[in-house]
Amino acid sequence: MTARARYDAAARALIASGDWQAEAAAALPDMAGQPVAVLDGSALTRLDTNGAWLLLAAAGLDAGAPMPELRGFTPSHRALIELVAQHCTATARQPDAARDGLRSLTGRGAVAMGRHVAGLLDFVGRLTVESLALIGRPGQWRWRELAAQVRDIFVGAIPIVVGMLFLLGVVFAYLLGDQARKYGANIFVVDGILMAILREISPVIVAILVAGRTGAAITAQLGTMKVNEEIDAIATLGLSPVAVLVIPRMLALLIAMPLLVFIGDVAGIFGGMLVAQEQLDISSHMFVDRMADVLLLKTLLIGLVKAPVFAIFIALIACRMGFSVTRDSRSVGANTTSTVVQSLVAIIILNAVFAVTFVQLRI
Amino acid sequence: MTDTVLEIRDVHTVLGGNSIHRGIDLAVRRGEVVALIGGSGTGKSVLLREIIGLLKPRSGRIELFGQSVWDATPAQLNLLRRRFGVLFQDGALFSSLNVEDNVATPLFEHTTLPHGTCRQLARLKLGLANLPADVAKKKPSELSGGMRKRVALARALALDPELLFLDEPTSGLDPISARAFDRLIRLLADSLGLTIFLVTHDLDTLFSIIDRVIVLSNGRVLGSGTVAELKQLDDPWLSAYFAARTEEASPHGN
Numbered sequence: 001m002t003a004r005a006r007y008d009a010a011a012r013a014l015i016a017s018g019d020w021q022a023e024a025a026a027a028l029p030d031m032a033g034q035p036v037a038v039l040d041g042s043a044l045t046r047l048d049t050n051g052a053w054l055l056l057a058a059a060g061l062d063a064g065a066p067m068p069e070l071r072g073f074t075p076s077h078r079a080l081i082e083l084v085a086q087h088c089t090a091t092a093r094q095p096d097a098a099r100d101g102l103r104s105l106t107g108r109g110a111v112a113m114g115r116h117v118a119g120l121l122d123f124v125g126r127l128t129v130e131s132l133a134l135i136g137r138p139g140q141w142r143w144r145e146l147a148a149q150v151r152d153i154f155v156g157a158i159p160i161v162v163g164m165l166f167l168l169g170v171v172f173a174y175l176l177g178d179q180a181r182k183y184g185a186n187i188f189v190v191d192g193i194l195m196a197i198l199r200e201i202s203p204v205i206v207a208i209l210v211a212g213r214t215g216a217a218i219t220a221q222l223g224t225m226k227v228n229e230e231i232d233a234i235a236t237l238g239l240s241p242v243a244v245l246v247i248p249r250m251l252a253l254l255i256a257m258p259l260l261v262f263i264g265d266v267a268g269i270f271g272g273m274l275v276a277q278e279q280l281d282i283s284s285h286m287f288v289d290r291m292a293d294v295l296l297l298k299t300l301l302i303g304l305v306k307a308p309v310f311a312i313f314i315a316l317i318a319c320r321m322g323f324s325v326t327r328d329s330r331s332v333g334a335n336t337t338s339t340v341v342q343s344l345v346a347i348i349i350l351n352a353v354f355a356v357t358f359v360q361l362r363i
Numbered sequence: 364m365t366d367t368v369l370e371i372r373d374v375h376t377v378l379g380g381n382s383i384h385r386g387i388d389l390a391v392r393r394g395e396v397v398a399l400i401g402g403s404g405t406g407k408s409v410l411l412r413e414i415i416g417l418l419k420p421r422s423g424r425i426e427l428f429g430q431s432v433w434d435a436t437p438a439q440l441n442l443l444r445r446r447f448g449v450l451f452q453d454g455a456l457f458s459s460l461n462v463e464d465n466v467a468t469p470l471f472e473h474t475t476l477p478h479g480t481c482r483q484l485a486r487l488k489l490g491l492a493n494l495p496a497d498v499a500k501k502k503p504s505e506l507s508g509g510m511r512k513r514v515a516l517a518r519a520l521a522l523d524p525e526l527l528f529l530d531e532p533t534s535g536l537d538p539i540s541a542r543a544f545d546r547l548i549r550l551l552a553d554s555l556g557l558t559i560f561l562v563t564h565d566l567d568t569l570f571s572i573i574d575r576v577i578v579l580s581n582g583r584v585l586g587s588g589t590v591a592e593l594k595q596l597d598d599p600w601l602s603a604y605f606a607a608r609t610e611e612a613s614p615h616g617n
Contacts, residue, residue: 021523022474022484048523049555050470053487062483076556083554087490091483328458328504 003027003051005058012036014058014068017043020051028058036060041081042072052077052084053091061088123320127250130242142248149252153214154259160213161206165264168201169193169271177280186280190290193276195299197268203303204351206260207310210253211343215318218249219339222322223332231323241323250315257311258304265303298363306354313346367429368393368526368558369414374423376409383409384420385582393525396552396559398569401579402600407562408452410579411530414560415449416440427526445473447526448519452534454511456503462489462514463499469521488517493547509540513547520551527552529561533568541565545572566607 003024005016014036018024036059041047059068067085070078100108134140176192222245225231234241269291276282282290321335321342369391376384383406391397401407412418414425416432425432427443435443456465466485470476476484486499492513503511512532519527532548533541549572552559563569569576569590576593578585578601586596594605 022470022476025474025476025480049487049491049520050484050523053484057480057483079554083491084487087487090490090496091486093479093483326504328502330459 005029005055007034007036009034011038013038013040013071014055015040015043016055017045019046020044020055021046021048022050022054024051025054028054035065036068038071039068039073039081040071041074041077044073044077047077047080049080049084052081053088056081056085056088057091061085062091062093064089064092119324120316120320123323124316126242127246127316130240131247134243134247140243142244145244145248146251149248150255152217153210153252154256157209157213157256157260158263160209161260161264162267164205164209165197165202165267166271168205169197169268169273170275172196172201172268173272173275174279177275181280186282187286187290189272189276189280190282190287191294193269193272194291194295197272198265198295198299198303200303200351202264202268203261203306203310204347206257206264206307207314207347208344210257210260210311211314211347212340214253215314215339215343216336218315218318219322219325219336220332222319223325223335226323226325227327227329227332246315246319249319250312253311253315254308257307261303261307265300302354302358302363306351309350309354310347313350314343317342317346366393367391368395368427369560370424370426371410371414372424372426374410374413374425375421376406376413376418377421378409382582384423387423387579387582387584389577389584389587391558391560393558394552394556396549396572396574397561398573398576399560399562399579400564400569400576400604401585402604405579406582407579408530411528411560411562415447415528416444445522446524447528448522448524450512450515450519450527450529450532452530454503454515456511456515456518458503460503461499462494462501462503462506465503465514466518466521469518473522485517485521488520489514491520491551492517493543509536509544512536512544516547520555523555524557526558526560529559529563531563531565532561533563533565538567542567542571548572566605 003016003018003020005014005024005027007014007029012035016039018027039055039059041055053062056062059065061067070081073081173189173193177186177189180186180189180192222231225245231241231245234244273284273287276287277284318339321339325331325335367390369389371387371389374384374387375382387410399407399410409418413420414427414432419433428446430439430443432440432443456462457468460468463482463485466488467478467481470481470484471478474481486496489499490496494510494513494517498506498510498514503514506514512535516529516532519529529548533544536544545568548559548561551557552572561568573590575587576590577587578593578596578598580598580600585598585601586593590605593601
């Protein structure tokens with residue numbers, strides 16, 4: 001039976017009939033704040049707590065009005081409505097929480113940022129102490145864990161690194177060749193490709209891929225371990241979570257990143273070589289000859305030197321964000337996002353610092 | 364009203380090559396408070412998941428309110444889901460929402476009430492679950508285990524279900540909170556006319572609030588009845604199970 005209710009102004013009575021459940025709210029008449037002295041439930045066929053509360057709220061009970069007289073309720077309905085009435089004071093309509101103004105948001109943000117930096121410094125300190133303690137004792141290194149991490153981080157990333165860098169090499173050579181051909185400077189395209197791929201594109205793109213792929217995975221994994229209290233369990237067993245979890249990952253990244261950058265170099269040059277052959281009539285023999293003439297070892301080394309620095313920062317940020325997960329599922333997601341964003345920002349800034357430094361040092 | 368709310372006929376389940384259920388038959392009538400017991404690995408929680416439509420049995424029929432769960436269309440299943448509430452073992456509260464919004468979520472999704480009213484109803488349920496008013500704005504992670512269970516109970520009650528499933532409601536609670544939770548369940552069952560189907564290991568729960576106990580053993584229903592009736596059954600696991608309590612009650616050493 002559908003729910004109905006009408007208000008009898010003369011008797012100040014609210015008369016309800018039918019099935020009173022949550023959906024019955026639409027059946028409530030417009031009371032315009034008139035008092036309800038009597039609640040008539042003689043024609044009710046069903047009543048649940050949601051329906052009972054709606055009737056009592058219509059009588060203003062949640063706003064502190066006195067309990068109306070109950071008329072015609074069956075004993076079980078009466079018991080239910082009395083039970084609900086006991087808890088009505090707790091259901092008073094509450095004002096919406098005040099929103100933060102710009103000033104308090106800025107202040108809170110600044111404090112959070114300060115805590116974040118302090119936490120990172122603390123983490124770096126602990127990591128340094130633990131690493132120094134481990135240096136003299138190779139027996140305590142987690143070789144197996146290290147090998148597993150290198151496999152995940154290095155071998156797993158090879159296909160994507162090769163694919164990305166090959167395509168970037170193709171695009172770069174194509175655009176550069178298009179310009180160079182106008183001036184008949186076809187052969188200088190080789191110089192440009194080598195310089196760009198080895199020195200900038202490969203290290204930065206590989207770092208970005210690793211930050212998105214491995215950095216996010218590390219944070220999510222350590223964060224979930226934190227939520228499941230696995231990290232507490234490691235500490236309780238007398239092991240150091242930093243030595244067991246962080247140092248193998250950091251070392252693995254240190255090993256994997258330069259290798260990935262080198263693979264990226266080869267893939268990028270190969271992509272450039274293909275385009276040079278098709279578009280600029282530079283045969284692969286000419287390309288390699290030119291490479292032998294103009295490629296300086298330092299160009300290769302600059303790219304390979306950047307890689308471990310990026311690796312350290314990615315590992316630091318990812319592990320630290322993993323450890324700072326709190327015990328709810330949302331913070332795992334938030335920290336994983338934060339890891340990727342922080343890593344990307346760090347990579348771009350570091351790359352700029354490198355560029356300026358190398359120019360100033362005339363390298 | 365003594366109609367059947369839940370009926371299970373000849374359910375067989377195979378999980379990972381292991382035969383868990385080998386023909387389960389049971390029925391629960393309206394208004395009963397029924398407990399399902401059995402040793403570890405007898406498939407109590409699996410059966411519960413099959414009843415609430417999360418896991419499909421290999422064969423057999425499960426009916427809720429006369430409607431087969433596994434033959435229902437998604438729309439029918441959703442209507443069915445509004446008529447029962449589930450309390451998961453660890454509460455399964457949404458950690459990103461505060462307590463009030465956790466309880467109000469079923470109301471947000473399944474009714475057309477304005478959100479303010481849903482939150483007021485949520486606070487009513489929190490009150491019914493015996494929680495103080497100040498928990499409403501807290502996050503689940505700030506609550507104790509017992510409070511989390513009560514919030515989960517309030518959420519299970521949000522849509523005023525006719526049938527409530529509880530998965531080990533007192534596990535992880537201290538004895539005092541566990542008994543208080545038992546009393547709360549019984550009080551709600553009596554005052555709201557709920558039918559309750561619970562999976563438990565807790566002997567004290569069985570002795571205090573249960574109308575009928577169903578025992579699972581070797582993939583079948585071993586017996587069903589009051590605790591006194593079950594004690595008459597000759598089964599080694601059941602004897603050891605009830606003996607655990609008599610040992611506890613008898614004084615040690617003197």
